[in-house]
Amino acid sequence: MHDTIFALSTVLGKSGVAVIRISGPQARAVAKLIGYEKELEHKRATLATIYTLNREQVLDEVILLFFASPHSFNGEDILEIHLHGSIAIINDVLAELSKVTFLRIAEPGEFTKIAFYNGKMDLVKAEGLADFLDAETSMQKIIAQKQLRGELSDTYNKWRTDLIGVLSQLEALIDFPEDDIPEEVLDWAAKTVQSLIEEINLHLRGHDQGVSIMNGINIVISGAPNVGKSSLMNLLAKKEIAIVSDIAGTTRDVIQVKLDLGGFAVLLSDTAGIREANDLIEKEGIRRAKQAIKEADINIIVLNSVADFISHLDNFSDAEVIWMINKVDLMSRQDVASSINLLTEKLAEFNREDEVGAISTVSGYGIDNF
Known part of the structure; x- marks a missing residue:
């Protein structure tokens, strides 16, 4: 069983709304610990008053939003607490969550890492998400969005499929020479590989430009x-x-x-x-x-x-x-x-x-x- 983790998902500072995200097998149980006794429904926002663990003090009036596994961002149960963006309130809620024995603070990028391990996104998309969050200009955002939408993954998967096709044909030619496989297969394989080389070189040249834009x-x-x-x-x-x-x-x-x-x-x-x-x-x-x-x-x-x-x-x-x-x-x-x-x-x-x-x-x- 994985740990249940939590972290502030928005910037610590004065704002209208702040979001604390809790992810893991016991995410749903956290709601009851902070005072919401009813059963949370998947993808339904719920208005709630939350308390300290000893129930002696009201922490805030919040919106609870629950995503049930596997239908969440990272494939785990996720509870989001949408609270007022007061630094004092944020710190008080984080302090209470830190007292829960089965919770621990998430490591940097851990929510996305879990999504990667659970097959919710591939490595290219995970990197795109990091770039998207770091984007400071519109062009940086556009490039990161393309990566996040899977455009790069689609390109790489096409190359992989083409190479597997070439490999299977060549292996068949080597393993079963007596089957009179047409010699045109070699010409097709050579043309396919050459086309892939040209595509990859073109992609690398564009990649250099993309790196310049991102950096x-x-x-x-x-x-x-x-x-x-x-x-x-x-x-x-x-x-x-x-x-x-x-x-x-x-x-x-x-x-x-x-x-x-x-x-x-x-x-x-x-x-x-x-x-x-x-x-x-x-x-x-x-x-x-x-x-x-x-x-x-x-x-x-x-x-x-x-x-x-x-x-x-x-x-x-x-x-x-x-x-x-x-x-x-x-x-x-x-x-x-x-x-x-x-x-x-x-x-x-x-x-x-x-x-x-x-x-x-x-x-x-x-x-x-x-």
Whole structure:
């Protein structure tokens, strides 16, 4: 017989409603211990007054919701206590439950682990549930929902079925060669395996993108000193994250902020201006900047002029690159268009087809497009 476990299923804090979940073979018995004497019905909400174990004090007026095994989230009997979200009430109820000899506090993720062991969800769905609960942006939620709905499981099960089919045909060809199994079987098997390889490789490439979305897309702003990197970061963050100054070398370290940009989780980094430096601290800042650029998913290179781009060609690896000419508030529209065209042509000479644009962190020109 499994343990009967309990835990607060909502965040500990002031709220309208809090939920305590109890799971295990003696979950139903807990209701009687805290004062509800009637028999609980499956999936029926019941208004009840609950008490301390000695019946000397009212704990709260709650809603009890019971799910009978195996028709529950994790396949066990589950009792949910929906109580008022007062920290004092939550702590008092948890304290009373801790006194029950056959109850113990659930370990992190134990409810989901039980669901996995009871066949209520596979490992992929269990991981999807964890990601779903951790989601902070709409894109993270969408990816986790797909995994939770079983889309990945369906894909993996299809691959498994295809491989078993190939294996059975090949084993038949080996074990019963005298049965004149058509040679076309080998061609079919080879084509099926090749198709699976292509599907899996495509899936892995998409998986890398999914991991970036779930973990946060690493975007680094780089460039020479005083080109407006810190101003751009502050503009995107909508608050003063980095110090903005006309003094070259103000930014000495990698400054980071987490953002939600259009539903995507982003880790945005401002870096030290890259130049030849003698100051030891600035040198270290530049070293860290170059390391951040190498690790970036997207590298935004801010320029004062087209002539600056050459000095940055060796400072990134395989990251997506966006070249941004800043301070266009000091230029005419014709000069802005000419600069974009010229930079595009210069990059083409190096076989690069990166995105190119123009902005002003002062006037806001081009920021929406950016």
